[in-house]
Amino acid sequence: MPHSPVLVLTRAPVGIASSFTRGRLWKRWGYGERYAQVAVTAHSARWRNEFEPLLPLDDPEEPIALGRLIAVNALLLARTLDERGRTIVSYEQHVKDPVGTLARIADLLDVDLPAKVQPRLTSPDAAEPTEATFATNGHKNELVAELDHRTAELVREHANATLLRAAQTLDPQVTATAAGWLAGDDLYELCEPVARPRPATRPTAIVQKVPLPAYCPMTPVSWRNTLITNGEMADLLTMLHSAGMPNTQSGTNLLLCPMPHERGGRLHFDPKQRRWLVSSGYEAHPAYWVTWVGAAAMAAWSGARLPTRAEALDASVGAPPAHNCDYAMGDTSSVIEPGRGVGQIHHLVGNLQIWCSDGPAQNAEQPEQRFLFGAAWNTPGTGEAIEAVRSRYLLGSTRGVGVRLVRDPYTTQATGLGAWELANRINGWIDDLGDPACSLGELDRRLVTALTGAAASS
Structure with missing residues (x-):
């Protein structure tokens, strides 16, 4: 959407560092891996001329790494975004003048601000929320950073030092903007x-027994009766890890994004047991935070494939209304849809959207994308929303997208790839990443071929 207005929300480094400290976010959200990922990328052939000096491969302590990442994030945005149609709103400005800030946003979106806009002030007697990291029920009216002086100074110093180094390799206007x-x-x-x-404990879901996977003839292909569960995804991830293909490669999550439980992460790697575990009670819930790569790997392992968008659209005609959509339950429900049996398809639409095997046409040099289809617990369940054309890149993932498999007459469990073969194919593609002559599009097409055995068809 090159002509859309852009709203840039900013915050000073010490304010960001305060949130990280309050919520213990560096460790909880694996930012050490994120730093390693971005630093390795900065030293790659494509980026080293501009970003190699900004992110040394020196395993820095948390405040130093955070300061660098904050600066690089701002530089990347400033380098990418056109100045036209751009509105800047700082966190600090919103705290000092919330009504004025909302008026600026309303003006950007060309909507009328309600006549009475009052910030919700937190009562002195209000109870502390259970999960303070995500509390949004109050308005802050002062700028206080919960940091000791050393941490604040390290974050500030290394954010500024990164900006100064960037002035030697990037456009001066970019560094000034950042x-x-x-x-x-x-x-x-x-x-x-x-x-x-x-919190001493985390809530658990009710454990339900899941029927054995079955494929129901529907349209020219047969559809699996249930979405892929967390338990099934954990098995595949564990087997691939044992076969020498860990989910995380140089800080990049290839198959699944292992988010913390409080952010919807239900799958977690236990380094001591060397296996993937599921949050208690969520074994029968559908797996989300799965990338297209993870979905395609699951299909190859299962002797199946992902449906095309046209097949999904065809199958949805006359389907029952989405059972779980539009935040009705606040999260996924079990893959078992109430009132439906083994020989029927559960949540053909609803609970989660699904990855498709095809995607929109792309320039040969650009990264591949793949379509998403259906309705999820966090999307509308209307016919218009279900059929809307949407897509993501191969390593994209969300809490609203999972995996549904289909089979053709000639695909069965016997045609599935073993974990060792899958690991070998993906590792071969990882080796290809070192070829600077390959475009992102070519690298993506090689990965699609490795997982599906066929050339990519955008």
Whole structure:
């Protein structure tokens, strides 16, 4: 959408670092891996001329790495976004003038601001939310960073140093823009971090027995009766790990994004057991945060394939209304749809959208994309929403997209690839990444071929 207006939300580095400290986000969300991922990318042939000096491969302590990542994030956005139609709103500005800030956003979107807009102030007697990291039920009216002076200084120092180094390799306007977005450290008052108890337990889902997978004839292909479950995805991830193909490669998650439980992550790798585990009670829930690569690997392992968008559209004609959509349940439900039996297809639409095997036409040099189809717990379930054309890149993932398999007459469990063969194919593609002559599009097409045995068809 090259002509769409852009709203850039900014925050000063010490403010960001305060949120990381309060929520213990660096460890909980695996930002050490994220730093390694971005640093390795910065040293690759495509990016080293501009970004190699900004991210040394030196395993820095958390405040230093965070300061660098904050600066690089701003630089990447400033380098990419056109100045036209761009509105900047800083966190600090919103705290000081929430009504004025909302008015600017309304003006950008060309909508009328309600006559009475009052910030919701947190009552002094209000109870502390159970999960403070995601609390959004109050309005902050002062800028306080819960950081000790050393941490604040390290974050500030290394964010600024990264911006200074960037001035040697990037357009001066880009570095000036990024520096402007990251201004405001001086507006914060520092205070010692406040210890917050972590919840003693996490809620669990009700365990349900899942019927054995079966394929129901429908249209020219047969559709699996249920979405792929967390339990099945954990088995595949564990077997691939044992075969020498870990999910995470140089900080990049290839098959699944292992989010924390409180962000919807239900699959977690246990390094001591060397296996993937499922959050208690969610074994029968459909797997999400799965990339297209993970979905295609599951299909190849199962002796099946992902449906095309046309097949999914055809199958949805006359389907029952989506059982779980539009935030009705606040998350996925079991793959078993109430009122449906083994010989029927559960959640043909609803619960999760699904990855398709095909995608929109792309320029040969550009990365491949694949279609998504259907309705999910966090999307509308109308016919218009179900049929809407949408797509993501091969390594994209969300809480609203999972895996549904189909089989042709000539595909059975016997045609599935073993974990060792799958690992060998994906590792071969990983070796190809070192070829600077290959475009992103060519690399994606090689991966599609490795997983499906056929040339990519956008």
